[in-house]
Amino acid sequence: MTSFTNPVVAGMHPDPSVCRVGDDYFLACSSFEYFPGVPILHSRDLMHWEQIGNALDRPGQLSLPATTPSSGGVYAPTLRHHDGRFWLITTNVGPGGGAMIYTALDAAGPWSDPVRVPGIGIDPDLAWDQDGNCWCTSAGIWQVRIDPLTGHVFTRPRKLWSGGTDAQAPEAPHLYRIDDHWYLLIAEGGTERGHAVSVARGPAPDGPFEPCPANPILTHRGTHRPIQNTGHADLVQAPDGSWWMVLLGVRPGGGTPGWHVLGRETFLAPVTWHDGWPVVGDLRPEMTAPWKPRPPAPEPVRDDFDAPALHPRWLSVRSRPDSCWSLTEPPGHLTLRARDRSLDDPQVTFVGRRQQHPSCTVSTLADPSAGRGGLAVRLDESHHYELEAGDDGVRVTARLGSIRHTMPAWPMPAGPVHLRIDVLAAAPGDGHPRQEPDTLRLGVELPDGEFRVLAELDGRYLSTEVAGGFTGRVIGMYAADGTMSFDWFDYRPILTR
Numbered sequence: 001m002t003s004f005t006n007p008v009v010a011g012m013h014p015d016p017s018v019c020r021v022g023d024d025y026f027l028a029c030s031s032f033e034y035f036p037g038v039p040i041l042h043s044r045d046l047m048h049w050e051q052i053g054n055a056l057d058r059p060g061q062l063s064l065p066a067t068t069p070s071s072g073g074v075y076a077p078t079l080r081h082h083d084g085r086f087w088l089i090t091t092n093v094g095p096g097g098g099a100m101i102y103t104a105l106d107a108a109g110p111w112s113d114p115v116r117v118p119g120i121g122i123d124p125d126l127a128w129d130q131d132g133n134c135w136c137t138s139a140g141i142w143q144v145r146i147d148p149l150t151g152h153v154f155t156r157p158r159k160l161w162s163g164g165t166d167a168q169a170p171e172a173p174h175l176y177r178i179d180d181h182w183y184l185l186i187a188e189g190g191t192e193r194g195h196a197v198s199v200a201r202g203p204a205p206d207g208p209f210e211p212c213p214a215n216p217i218l219t220h221r222g223t224h225r226p227i228q229n230t231g232h233a234d235l236v237q238a239p240d241g242s243w244w245m246v247l248l249g250v251r252p253g254g255g256t257p258g259w260h261v262l263g264r265e266t267f268l269a270p271v272t273w274h275d276g277w278p279v280v281g282d283l284r285p286e287m288t289a290p291w292k293p294r295p296p297a298p299e300p301v302r303d304d305f306d307a308p309a310l311h312p313r314w315l316s317v318r319s320r321p322d323s324c325w326s327l328t329e330p331p332g333h334l335t336l337r338a339r340d341r342s343l344d345d346p347q348v349t350f351v352g353r354r355q356q357h358p359s360c361t362v363s364t365l366a367d368p369s370a371g372r373g374g375l376a377v378r379l380d381e382s383h384h385y386e387l388e389a390g391d392d393g394v395r396v397t398a399r400l401g402s403i404r405h406t407m408p409a410w411p412m413p414a415g416p417v418h419l420r421i422d423v424l425a426a427a428p429g430d431g432h433p434r435q436e437p438d439t440l441r442l443g444v445e446l447p448d449g450e451f452r453v454l455a456e457l458d459g460r461y462l463s464t465e466v467a468g469g470f471t472g473r474v475i476g477m478y479a480a481d482g483t484m485s486f487d488w489f490d491y492r493p494i495l496t497r
């Protein structure tokens, strides 16, 4: 047996959808207002994952105008492999959005331009029956039969099921043909502390469906467990015949109800079958699986921007026009050109990565000689902390809803400045949620290595419970005015807390 740690994909990786092709697993997650959209991850053991691309990495595939709300944009995808190609269906919730289908021969891309499917809600799923009919099932739970190549809808929407408990929000449907049954797996209770997974089964893809007598088959309802909000699941069978479930959950800190700052993350749980129904095994931080680990190469701490393209882990807010960034001016630097004035704006020039660890140190060498900008921890336009370098030095700004506080600039000599943010989580409770929110120390690292802390801020205010919405923290570089050049960016997990 191999030990592994949940979440298997840390940081903002919600609404996971998984498929297997031979010995390779592929995963897709929501991405909301971030561009590129829909991260695609690969694994050879379900326990260790590596991002290999983003499905929506061209403006023609994904339009996120400035009016796209925070946590709007690209909601839950479904990723499947059928007829020799990958299929992705998702919903862009915002101006000009709707349900779209994309295909690819290689999960790493390139993915096709979208095929629109009219009249479909969020959380669309694709499933094919033995006659080649394609069934599109979405939140509600509603279903139509479609042509996935053209988006043509053959049938009127039909209500399939309203869920297995008295919970609200039946959503996140996935349809599977397993042995002699069709199984309909859904989430219900909403994606917060009441989240749950339920299942029903029937003789055909369009039912009728009988609910599992043991529904919900998974829930961590309450605030006493280290993993909460569990729901929005997808099933996959391993080559050895065992069954597994990926699902979203959160790891709140700060007592009850707690604050989660990493967003909804992807977790893995075992599934067994009894009397033709799936039974979900224990979902804990420390787990075991019956395979040898096949981890990808570890992620380097430093990105020194000397590759010909940005790694797919880098995210921008709503768009990343070529005019706003460069890796060659000068070579080996990420140069950002400002569009809007600050992180309060919906199209700030920003390049960041998901915070994936409760504690970490993030730093960058920024050159403000031709502009103003720096290093930020972002939840959305109204919730962010940042170190901003300019011609008058370095200043800390905290934006929390209607409150915006900027501290006096700390004078710095001209030239590149080493900006650093330490994110320090409270010590975890033994098997219980952490009891205190985290602390963010923002400052500059001086040439002699001293970390001069300019501000120490409470992390609970950069949490999803405070900001609302569906995302988690993204930490990165931005330009608020003129041009900012970044020589490197370090993301160093602190694994002792």
Ligand code: 6LW
Residues within 6 Å of the ligand: 014, 015, 030, 075, 076, 122, 123, 171, 172, 187, 190, 191, 192, 232, 470
């Ligand atoms: C997702 C749906 C949900 O589409 O939140 O609360 C949406 N449940 O399943 C965004 O994750």
